Amino acid sequence: MRDRQDHPSNIGPFRLVGRLADGRVGERWVGLHERERSNHLLYRLPPCRDNSERRETLAALDEISRITHPHTLCIERYSLEPDGCPWVITPYPGNQGGLVTLADVLDAKGGRLPAFEAERTLDHLLSAVMTSHERGVVHGPPDDGELLVDRHGSVLIELYGLGARLRESPGGGPEVVRDEVRSFVQLGYTLLTGLPPEEPMIAATRIVKRLPRGWDVWFERGLDAAGGFASAREARDALPSGTGVPETPAPVVRARGVLGRFRKTGKTGGESLR
Numbered sequence: 001m002r003d004r005q006d007h008p009s010n011i012g013p014f015r016l017v018g019r020l021a022d023g024r025v026g027e028r029w030v031g032l033h034e035r036e037r038s039n040h041l042l043y044r045l046p047p048c049r050d051n052s053e054r055r056e057t058l059a060a061l062d063e064i065s066r067i068t069h070p071h072t073l074c075i076e077r078y079s080l081e082p083d084g085c086p087w088v089i090t091p092y093p094g095n096q097g098g099l100v101t102l103a104d105v106l107d108a109k110g111g112r113l114p115a116f117e118a119e120r121t122l123d124h125l126l127s128a129v130m131t132s133h134e135r136g137v138v139h140g141p142p143d144d145g146e147l148l149v150d151r152h153g154s155v156l157i158e159l160y161g162l163g164a165r166l167r168e169s170p171g172g173g174p175e176v177v178r179d180e181v182r183s184f185v186q187l188g189y190t191l192l193t194g195l196p197p198e199e200p201m202i203a204a205t206r207i208v209k210r211l212p213r214g215w216d217v218w219f220e221r222g223l224d225a226a227g228g229f230a231s232a233r234e235a236r237d238a239l240p241s242g243t244g245v246p247e248t249p250a251p252v253v254r255a256r257g258v259l260g261r262f263r264k265t266g267k268t269g270g271e272s273l274r
Helices: 051-065 104-107 115-133 160-166 172-193 214-222 232-237
Strands: 016-020 027-034 038-044 077-080 086-091 147-149 155-158
Touching: 016 038, 051 077, 051 086, 051 160, 086 160, 104 147, 115 172, 115 232, 172 214, 172 232
Parallel strands: none
Antiparallel strands: 016 027, 027 038, 038 086, 077 086, 147 155
């Protein structure tokens, strides 16, 4: 943990109350909105080195803040502090013990999920990926710590696309998209079987009793290194049940009474409150 003097005690209306494990894009903090008495997740990103980097970072935050989906941890607000460090504020999806990841849930359930839970998880995640890809934003294969489970049991992709956007990764070309979608197929194999998707592959139906044969077909197609699904939509539509879970309308982000230098975000992007 950094020295106590190496960070502010407050960011706008938020008081920092606890440091969490670092995330993909930077430090994670639990913050308390002192007027509303609500918990939030705050991220401190690496400092911007010059004005050009400040502009690029703010543009990236504005772009990512426009993407809202029930299964992504969306940006509520963001700020660029005088020390050059960007701060990002999201809802707090954890509990009193901290953040819960999909890997934590998997461990608690003995290493694998029932087929209906695994399919629902994949359906929701692929829906989030599909929506983001169709808006030109990619994320890349997620780390274990980026798939969070909130207090209602919903799986969220943490700050979808922000890490890739800040690193100026290649856009969503066909191979980049296929690789990301393939990573979710790999995740699905582990969720169902408890095993990593490594050669020699064991058919999922040989591990999970009474599992529909359609899963073997889905994995065979999705894990093909020379092919795979061309899009998240294609992978989602091909899930074995063929039914899918209807998408929930994206939540509307409401920002009330934020202080000075904060920006609030919504479907039309960041609005300066300076």
